[in-house]
Amino acid sequence: MAEQRPRLAHPQPGNSKQQTSRLARFGLGLAVAAVFTGVVVVALSAGWTWFAQGTLDHWLLSTTFTIERLLPLVGAGFLLGQLPARFRLPVLLILGFGLVSALITRDTLMLLLAPLPGAATHFFLVGPIACLIVGLLLVLPAQMRFWPAMILMPSFGSALGLAIYFSDPSLHDRFYLPLALPVALWLILIAALVTGLVTAAWTRIGVRVYGSWLVAIGMLYGGAYMASKQTQLVPPPFVEPPPASGDYPGFQPLLKSLDRHGPQRPVLGTDHSGIGDLPPGEERGT
């Protein structure tokens, strides 16, 4: 009994190493599985669009894979990958917190950012802000990044969340956010995985150089947007409806439906949950 006590208090170095290596292999396996799953999801989404439309022009993820979005995402991945393993999860969680809270409180965030020159006409400058935050963190020496990351990553997450929300290429496609948000996180994880695996000394310098580029890009584009003379949100040119004859131009095909009453006028749509419900908190007028 007395012999067993020290064994429990001080595990043998060999066992500890074995456990660490097993844990590392498990983590790596998980990461590879996540990368593979992500590749499948992105490929399926692109393939489906191609099959249905014969082009990828209107692919829901087309804005996710623009260079402006990829640069800060990859930067965030580099940051995570070069952090000591025990710090990665807290930083990732706080990034996710910023991202989700931005989606919930986007009106407030927009109001906060709106006074910046050129903000409203340039997506509230969230692209340059994201580049600046990640760039500044990457420029720091690797061992000094954790606490600044814990402070700045919620803002990065918020900028990312708003950027994703605003760059919906569709008319509020219900699949856009459920697809674009995980894919953005997946891109960060891929970059983190690669950076975590390739630990040669030059990668530390390379990542700091990349960070300095991000700072420069963020400042250049942020400056250009703020100096932009475009202060009005200009929609595409409106097109007048086709000339129509009849008493109610444009509505002739639907008049019969409007003439029906009650059960003879069935509601369209496969899922009626929420169709036509009043917004939460709204009271009906009398």
Add this chain to the structure above:
Amino acid sequence: MTRNRCAFRGSRSIFAVLLFLLLPALPALAHPDIAITLRVLFDMRRGVLTGLGESWTFDAAYSRVLLDQFDRDRDGQFSAEEVTALRDKLIADLSHKHFFTELTMDGKWATRLQPVDFAAESHDSVVTVTFAFDLAGPLDLRGRSLDLEIKDKDYVAAFKLADTAALQLRSDGGHCRTSRRSAPDHAYFVGLVIPDHISLTCDP
């Protein structure tokens, strides 16, 4: 020293390439992306509003998107099946946005909108979709006024009333009239966009 200079030059070149690559991303920043020209039909029965029609004519670019997505046989027109597919998609995507339509009386939401019919057509590659909505609770407007605003609060789509026949009244017996005005007090998207405010007023 020479090696350092080369590295610096290489770094600058890559930076220049990155900036160059960023340029094509700029047009994607355009907001709003979609322009919709509106016509509205108020369907009345003896002073009671029972239905609402909305006709949306999309801008040329978004019409192209819709044709690419739904005109499967590429004939420039929507067949019955294609109309059904477009209808299901729009209803599924926009029902939680209440089809951007706010019907209010005395500042409070008046009733629910339920889509009961849909039509879509393409003229010269410009797509117009038309919704017929049922009102869950018919609104007795005799001696009262109803307010209508159609706006996308995220400003992905911008709405504008058509120049001709924008507001139409059906079966009102000549007792109701519509009016429209700009409503700066209802500005949205951080106060940058001023919606058209439509009123429907009926005699007692």
